[in-house]
Every structure is written in structure tokens, then in C-alpha cells.
Amino acid sequence: MKAVKTLGQFIIEKQADFPYAKGELSRLLRDIGIAAKIVNREVNKAGLADILGDAGTMNIQGEGQKKLDVYANEQFISALQCGGECCMVASEENDECIHIESEISKNAKYVVAIDPLDGSSNIDVNVGVGTIFSIYRRISPDGKAGLPDVLQRGTEQVAAGYVIYGSSTMMVYTTGKGVNGFTLDPSIGEFCLSHPNMSIPDDGVIYSINEGYYSHFPDGVKKYIKYCQVEDTKTNRPYTSRYIGSMVADLHRNLIKGGIFIYPLTAAAPNGKLRLVYECNPMAFIIEQAGGKASNGHNRILELDVTELHQRSAIFIGSKNMVAKAEEMMACFS
Numbered sequence: 001m002k003a004v005k006t007l008g009q010f011i012i013e014k015q016a017d018f019p020y021a022k023g024e025l026s027r028l029l030r031d032i033g034i035a036a037k038i039v040n041r042e043v044n045k046a047g048l049a050d051i052l053g054d055a056g057t058m059n060i061q062g063e064g065q066k067k068l069d070v071y072a073n074e075q076f077i078s079a080l081q082c083g084g085e086c087c088m089v090a091s092e093e094n095d096e097c098i099h100i101e102s103e104i105s106k107n108a109k110y111v112v113a114i115d116p117l118d119g120s121s122n123i124d125v126n127v128g129v130g131t132i133f134s135i136y137r138r139i140s141p142d143g144k145a146g147l148p149d150v151l152q153r154g155t156e157q158v159a160a161g162y163v164i165y166g167s168s169t170m171m172v173y174t175t176g177k178g179v180n181g182f183t184l185d186p187s188i189g190e191f192c193l194s195h196p197n198m199s200i201p202d203d204g205v206i207y208s209i210n211e212g213y214y215s216h217f218p219d220g221v222k223k224y225i226k227y228c229q230v231e232d233t234k235t236n237r238p239y240t241s242r243y244i245g246s247m248v249a250d251l252h253r254n255l256i257k258g259g260i261f262i263y264p265l266t267a268a269a270p271n272g273k274l275r276l277v278y279e280c281n282p283m284a285f286i287i288e289q290a291g292g293k294a295s296n297g298h299n300r301i302l303e304l305d306v307t308e309l310h311q312r313s314a315i316f317i318g319s320k321n322m323v324a325k326a327e328e329m330m331a332c333f334s
């Protein structure tokens with residue numbers, strides 16, 4: 001019988017990797033895990049609970065918020081407020097950063113950026129959705145946390161991860177020493193190590209992009225899509241197109257099987273659709289730690305200057321040889 005290693009046990013075991021940390025990051029990851037279990041409970045019974053459909057409110061992105069967007073946001077913020085290890089939260093669903101003023105939190109070492117519910121358009125149709133989080137060490141003086149703490153470059157992330165609420169619920173995260181995946185065992189209410197040392201294949205045969213916007217894509221992207229579709233048995237083409245509209249679900253599949261996910265600049269999203277701080281940077285950290293590559297088509301995502309909280313970026317992310325090929329076409333044709 002294989003011994004079960006829970007997320008909590010793993011975090012403590014890996015504590016030794018961080019001599020400077022006195023357990024705060026471990027407790028912060030635990031707090032995020034708790035919120036993920038609470039959100040999972042609602043996602044799993046979404047059809048039964050009054051948690052489907054629109055909340056009737058709009059977020060700063062100009063998106064109609066789903067009830068589950070709002071619920072998930074509340075759960076993660078409240079778990080972080082109670083945990084005491086985070087002094088400020090930046091969320092897709094909040095215009096401004098949320099300062100955690102409690103005595104135990106206001107001088108806490110870490111700030112968290114979060115996409116509480118990724119893939120909202122899929123909630124009501126029972127397709128996989130997720131949560132994405134990014135953790136930075138506070139750089140501002142005690143009690144003075146603010147935007148600069150969360151507008152740090154992606155390379156400064158201390159940890160990043162996602163939760164995928166799919167056929168099973170998993171938490172996948174990195175603290176800069178590889179990527180590990182944990183599957184929730186509902187019978188014991190614990191995330192258990194199921195995918196140690198995850199690595200993305202250098203090559204793959206899956207390309208993920210919303211081809212509905214084809215006519216608005218940059219020429220380099222159009223060329224790459226045609227490259228994916230051309231018959232060439234030596235390089236396993238044509239590839240397979242897989243795109244389900246949840247970044248977390250599309251990237252999780254490509255992390256395991258190999259593949260590339262592209263959300264380029266389009267006419268509707270001239271600066272890109274996906275948000276740098278709480279979607280692109282955390283996913284880029286994870287994929288790079290798994291041996292993959294992430295850029296905006298020209299420059300490494302993790303080195304992009306971060307100037308605004310809800311800043312958007314194009315993203316080409318996944319198997320390193322596939323991203324390199326797409327970048328080559330972007331360099332030649334866009």
C-alpha cells in the first residue's frame with residue numbers, strides 16, 4: 001500500500017529547502033489549500049446550490065461576474081485574512097489591492113495575487129475551471145504594503161500555483177524547486193501527492209488557441225497555426241487542436257501531455273486578454289519550473305515590466321520546442 005503524503009506533510013518536509021523561512025510560506029500554502037477545498041465543495045455541487053449563473057455585477061475587466069467568481073474570491077480572501085501570513089491580496093475581481101489590516105497580518109511577509117475562478121465561462125456548463133495564485137515577498141516597509149509589492153517582475157515570485165476543479169480536484173504549485181501536483185482525496189479531505197516532480201515534454205502534438213479569432217491574429221500566429229496543420233509524419237504533424245476556454249485546464253493538460261497554449265494580441269484584445277499579474281506570470285513560473293517556456297511571442301513573460309495591476313499580455317506557453325517554433329514565426333512574420 002503506497003504511503004499517502006498530504007500537502008501539509010510535503011510542505012513541512014520541503015521546509016528544509018528554505019532555511020530562511022520560519023514556516024510562514026508553508027502556512028500560507030496551507031491557507032490557500034483550505035480555501036481551495038471550500039471552493040471545490042461549491043464547484044462540485046454547483047448545479048444544486050444556488051451558485052450558478054451571473055452575480056449581476058461587473059468587474060474592472062468589464063466582465064459580468066459569475067456567482068462562483070464572487071464566492072471563490074470571498075473564500076480565498078477570507079482564508080488569507082484569517083491565516084495571518086499575507087498582508088495584501090490583489091485579485092482579478094477587485095479593482096484595487098485589498099490590505100489585510102489585522103494585527104497578525106499587517107506586517108506579514110507575503111502578498112498574494114489571485115485569479116480566484118479561472119474559466120468562468122465554463123462554470124454553468126460543467127467544464128473544468130480553476131484558481132491561479134502568485135506569491136511575492138513584501139518589499140515595502142512594515143505596515144506599508146502597496147502596489148509596488150505586487151507589481152514585481154515574475155522572476156521575483158516566491159511561489160505560484162493553480163487549482164483545477166476537474167474530473168478530480170488538483171493543486172499544482174512551485175516554490176522554485178520543481179513542480180508538484182496533489183490530488184484531493186475527498187474521503188479524508190486532504191490534497192495528496194499524486195504527481196511528484198512534474199515536467200512538460202520538450203515537444204508535443206497539441207496546440208491550444210481560440211481559432212475563432214484567426215482573421216485578427218498577427219501573421220506569425222497565422223503561419224504557426226498553418227504549420228501545426230500541415231501533414232509531416234517526421235514531426236508528428238498535423239497536431240491536434242484542443243482548446244476549452246479555461247487557461248488552467250488547457251495548461252494542465254499540456255503540462256502533462258506536452259503542447260502549446262497561445263493567447264496572442266487580437267483586434268478585440270490589442271494588449272492581449274490574459275492578465276500578467278495573476279494569470280501569465282504564475283503560469284509562466286510553473287511551466288518554466290517544469291522545463292517549458294513562456295513568452296509574449298518575443299520576450300520572456302517572467303521578465304516583462306509590470307506597471308499596472310490588471311495589465312494584460314499576449315502569451316505563448318508550453319513545450320519549449322513548440323514555443324521556440326512559434327516565436328521563430330513571430331520573428332519572421334509579425
Ligand code: AHG
Binds near residue numbers: 063246247248
Ligand atoms: P477568467 O475566467 O479568469 O476571466 O479567465 C478566462 C480566460 C482564460 O481562462 C481562458 O483561456 C480565456 O479567458 C478564454 O478566452 P476566450 O473565450 O476569448 O477564448
Ligand code: MN
Binds near residue numbers: 092
Ligand atoms: Mn474573469
Ligand code: MN
Binds near residue numbers: 115117118119247279
Ligand atoms: Mn482567468
Ligand code: MN
Binds near residue numbers: 069092116117118119
Ligand atoms: Mn477569473
